[in-house]
Amino acid sequence: xxxxxxxxxxxxxxxxxxxxxxxxxxxxxxxxxxxxxxxxxxxxxxxxxxxxxxxxxxxxxxxxxxxxxxxxxxxxxxxxxxxxxxxxxxxxxxxxxxxxxxxxxxxxxxxxxxxxxxxxxxxxxxxxxxxxxxxxxxxxxxxxxxxxxxxxxxxxxxxxxxxxxxxxxxxxxxxxxxxxxxxxxxxxxxxxxxxxxxxxxxxxx
Amino acid sequence: xxxxxxxxxxxxxxxxxxxxxxxxxxxxxxxxxxxxxxxxxxxxxxxxxxxxxxxxxxxxxxxxxxxxxxxxxxxxxxxxxxxxxxxxxxxxxxxxxxxxxxxxxxxxxxxxxxxxxxxxxxxxxxxxxxxxxxxxxxxxxxxxxxxxxxxxxxxxxxxxxxxxxxxxxxxxxxxxxxxxxxxxxxxxxxxxxxxxxxxxxxxxx
DNA sequence: CCTTCATTCTAGCGCCGCTAGTGTTGTCGT
DNA sequence: ACGACAACACTAGCGGCGCTAGAATGAAGG
Numbered sequence: 001x002x003x004x005x006x007x008x009x010x011x012x013x014x015x016x017x018x019x020x021x022x023x024x025x026x027x028x029x030x031x032x033x034x035x036x037x038x039x040x041x042x043x044x045x046x047x048x049x050x051x052x053x054x055x056x057x058x059x060x061x062x063x064x065x066x067x068x069x070x071x072x073x074x075x076x077x078x079x080x081x082x083x084x085x086x087x088x089x090x091x092x093x094x095x096x097x098x099x100x101x102x103x104x105x106x107x108x109x110x111x112x113x114x115x116x117x118x119x120x121x122x123x124x125x126x127x128x129x130x131x132x133x134x135x136x137x138x139x140x141x142x143x144x145x146x147x148x149x150x151x152x153x154x155x156x157x158x159x160x161x162x163x164x165x166x167x168x169x170x171x172x173x174x175x176x177x178x179x180x181x182x183x184x185x186x187x188x189x190x191x192x193x194x195x196x197x198x199x200x201x202x203x204x205x
Numbered sequence: 206x207x208x209x210x211x212x213x214x215x216x217x218x219x220x221x222x223x224x225x226x227x228x229x230x231x232x233x234x235x236x237x238x239x240x241x242x243x244x245x246x247x248x249x250x251x252x253x254x255x256x257x258x259x260x261x262x263x264x265x266x267x268x269x270x271x272x273x274x275x276x277x278x279x280x281x282x283x284x285x286x287x288x289x290x291x292x293x294x295x296x297x298x299x300x301x302x303x304x305x306x307x308x309x310x311x312x313x314x315x316x317x318x319x320x321x322x323x324x325x326x327x328x329x330x331x332x333x334x335x336x337x338x339x340x341x342x343x344x345x346x347x348x349x350x351x352x353x354x355x356x357x358x359x360x361x362x363x364x365x366x367x368x369x370x371x372x373x374x375x376x377x378x379x380x381x382x383x384x385x386x387x388x389x390x391x392x393x394x395x396x397x398x399x400x401x402x403x404x405x406x407x408x409x410x
Numbered sequence: 411c412c413t414t415c416a417t418t419c420t421a422g423c424g425c426c427g428c429t430a431g432t433g434t435t436g437t438c439g440t
Numbered sequence: 441a442c443g444a445c446a447a448c449a450c451t452a453g454c455g456g457c458g459c460t461a462g463a464a465t466g467a468a469g470g
Contacts, residue, residue: 039458049419051460060458116321119377154387157380158371158395161388165370166363172324175362182359183366190363190395215447244427254450256429265427 018056020046022066029067029109034117037064061118065128068118071110072131075103079138089145094188096142097163101184104167115164136160146192155191162187223261225251227271234272234314239322242269266323270333273323276315277336280308284343294350299393301347302368306389309372320369341365351397360396367392 024045028037039060043050057063082099086092104111122128140156147155166183169175175183229250233242244265248255262268287304291297309316327333345361352360371388374380380388 038456040456050458051420052418054459055417115373115377115379150391151387153381154384154391157374157384158367158388158391161370161374161380161392162363162367163370164374165366165368168320168373169362169366169369172320174320175366176358179359179362182356183363186355186359186363187366243425245425255427256451257449259428260448 014056017046017048017052021053021056021063022070025063026067026070026110026113029113030107034064034109034112061120064113065118065121067110068113068121069128069131071107071114072135074107074110075100075114076131076135076138078103079135079142083138083142090192093142093146093192096138097159097184097188100139100163101167101180104163104171108171111167115168143191159187159191162191219261222251222253222257226258226261226268227275230268231272231275231315231318234318235312239269239314239317266325269318270323270326272315273318273326274333274336276312276319277340279312279315280305280319281336281340281343283308284340284347288343288347294347295397298347298351298397301343302364302389302393305344305368306372306385309368309376313376316372320373348396364392364396367396 021042025037025042028042028045037060039050039053042063043053046052053060053063057066078099079096082095083092086095121132136156139160140152143156143159144152166175166187170177170180226247230242230247233247233250242265244255244258247268248258251257258265258268262271283304284301287300288297291300326337341361344365345357348361348364349357371380371392375382375385
């Protein structure tokens, strides 16, 4: 049994060090940008040598993917909070959309890890897709009451695309900075009200 | 006058070589991906040594930016053709949107250069913003007849965001591949018909 | 106390973007 | 026609990157 406890202790320490790596990578990226996140720098940050990184992750991409997964958990939590505290369906969608945009704006490095880098996130295994599906799920649940006859999945994906496109174009300087709120309102209007009749209560016709 | 002609010949040859560099970079990226576009490889491709690249461009980023500018000219031409050959306003927007999505799908490396890489494109000088503004202009003109009371600029930016978000999420595997057409249709519906009454002719209410 | 084995570290490989200094080539005045 | 010279492209190399093989180290078990 002595052996067992030693093993479990080592496993625990190993898991802690893995969290340390991911957290250090995220913080370094958020403070100095992903360019500053090199394996040498990251090793120095966690006070270990480079090769230990590779005993936890297959490579730098895998570390960034782990950071991205954390990011998906974060944004999912933000959207859940926004959705569950809203007063009605329309407000819920607006708040979730705002939460999404705020997340992308306030944590650009993390958002980049989630969408620009880390393209090959595991989609059909382990924990990774869980956080991702949870984030998408929040968008879907916010959209559900407003979907009407449209396919909920497709509608949510399209709305997601609208949000994602706006925040990415915004961050690369393609859109006028002052128009941010207006565009979000416009997007929400277009997805809060179904075009084919059966309009929402807050629209005068 | 002899001096003059020699100078002009050199300038012409220089300009040709610059085109050669940009074209080689684009083709290499489109055939083998941007990872394969290294300065050494590119130099080999154009049959010059590395330093000549730096006599034309400040660095690799500038070369990618030049490729991106070409891309904006391309996509603008595609959208213009789609728009001017459409039968009506709704069809025009649909065709322009389809042209945009097709471009992103068929030339992913080029699209990446335009939006993912090359973040610091010159926005207020020379020729670069011209192609970019031309591309945006096609979207705007397609949107104009359908803008109604909404701010045209903001509406176009929002629609653009929708398109851009869909194609980028699609390419990174975040969206169901089979839902592509459905999402595009959904997006077009939401932007073809203004939500507050005054519905379009092709919608039964 | 010593063996053994897992684990961590040192050192280095091939490649990257980029540049300083050298060599060559072609132009122009005499 | 030819030599001076300026412009230009090349060779060679710098520092840093992701990643890894093999040496060194430290703890567990006999």
